[in-house]
Amino acid sequence: MKVLIVEDEVKTAEYLHKGLTExxxxxxxxxxxxxxxxxALQHDYDVIxxxxxxxxxxxxxxxxxxxxxKQTPVLMLTARDRVEDRIKGLHxxxxxYLVKPFSFLELLARLQALTRRGRTQEPTQIRLSNxxxxxxxxxxxxxxxxxxxxxxxxSLLAVLARRQGEILSKTAIAELVWDMNFDxxxxxxxxxxxxxxxxxxxxxxxxxxxxxxxxCRPRRQPCx
Ligand code: CA
Numbered sequence: 001m002k003v004l005i006v007e008d009e010v011k012t013a014e015y016l017h018k019g020l021t022e023x024x025x026x027x028x029x030x031x032x033x034x035x036x037x038x039x040a041l042q043h044d045y046d047v048i049x050x051x052x053x054x055x056x057x058x059x060x061x062x063x064x065x066x067x068x069x070k071q072t073p074v075l076m077l078t079a080r081d082r083v084e085d086r087i088k089g090l091h092x093x094x095x096x097y098l099v100k101p102f103s104f105l106e107l108l109a110r111l112q113a114l115t116r117r118g119r120t121q122e123p124t125q126i127r128l129s130n131x132x133x134x135x136x137x138x139x140x141x142x143x144x145x146x147x148x149x150x151x152x153x154x155s156l157l158a159v160l161a162r163r164q165g166e167i168l169s170k171t172a173i174a175e176l177v178w179d180m181n182f183d184x185x186x187x188x189x190x191x192x193x194x195x196x197x198x199x200x201x202x203x204x205x206x207x208x209x210x211x212x213x214x215x216c217r218p219r220r221q222p223c224x
Contacts, residue, residue: 001115001155002026002176004045006036006062007077008054012100016049019104020111024138024151026179033057040066046115049107050094051077052085060092067093073114075107126161129206133161142204152177153196160209167212 003025007013013029020027028043030036034056040048048066052059059076066072076089076097086097095114098107116124116136126133130143138154140147149157159176160168168176170189178188197209 001046001111002028002044002179003111004028004030004036004039004043004048006030006033006040006048006054006059007051008032009051012051012077015104016107019108022151023108024155026155026175026177028179033059033062037062037065040072041069045072047073047075047111049075049077049111052082052089053079060088063089063092063094073117075110075114077102126158126164128161128164128208130204131161131200131208133158140200142200145204147199149196149199152192153199156192156196157200 001020001024003020005013005016005020005027007016007029008031010031013031017027017029028039028045030039033054036050036054037057040062050059050062054062063074063076066074073095074093076086076094078085078089078097078099086099089097095117096110098110124134124136126135132141134140135158138151140149140154140157156173156177159173173189173193177192193209193211201207201209
């Protein structure tokens with residue numbers, strides 16, 4: 001899940017960034033409405049957490065600009081006792097709201113519900129040969145063997161499995177699984193793919209993860 005947090009309170013933004021990253025999400029943070037709107041329009045997020053009171057441009061204004069072009073699910077953060085803010089947010093196209101202070105687990109559950117709602121045609125399970133992935137429980141099996149994956153490994157597996165048959169560049173994988181501050185010069189993607197392959201492919205057949213080197217044609221001309 002790729003999440004944008006637009007929140008000017010540094011502590012809240014850090015807390016959300018940390019919590020969501022630990023859940024395997026790719027998280028970008030904007031600390032004002034102008035940056036937030038720019039990121040929301042430039043990138044494709046699965047869900048956006050948008051504070052109402054922001055410097056530069058308030059959350060309602062960001063939401064209205066976003067809704068002119070995109071239907072990315074938006075959860076708004078509103079202050080306690082501001083019923084009119086919640087009504088206005090929902091009226092302007094917010095999909096849900098949460099009153100501060102909120103519990104992280106509630107926020108997470110709401111974000112998951114919003115992204116599921118946005119993907120009604122998407123399956124909750126993916127089967128690829130004898131690999132089975134439960135996207136809701138975030139668990140995977142090869143045959144009867146449960147594969148123990150970290151949150152990031154699961155996100156990587158889900159991204160690849162959803163796009164089975166496609167060739168994904170390292171940059172595309174980094175963009176989908178990590179966040180915008182990801183340094184594509186590092187070998188993090190290679191290392192993560194290697195770890196994932198060791199877990200889902202090494203002891204099993206058929207092999208499902210294939211690396212295509214630049215300059216090589218897939219399938220017909222395998223790399224040597
Ligand atoms: Ca604020």
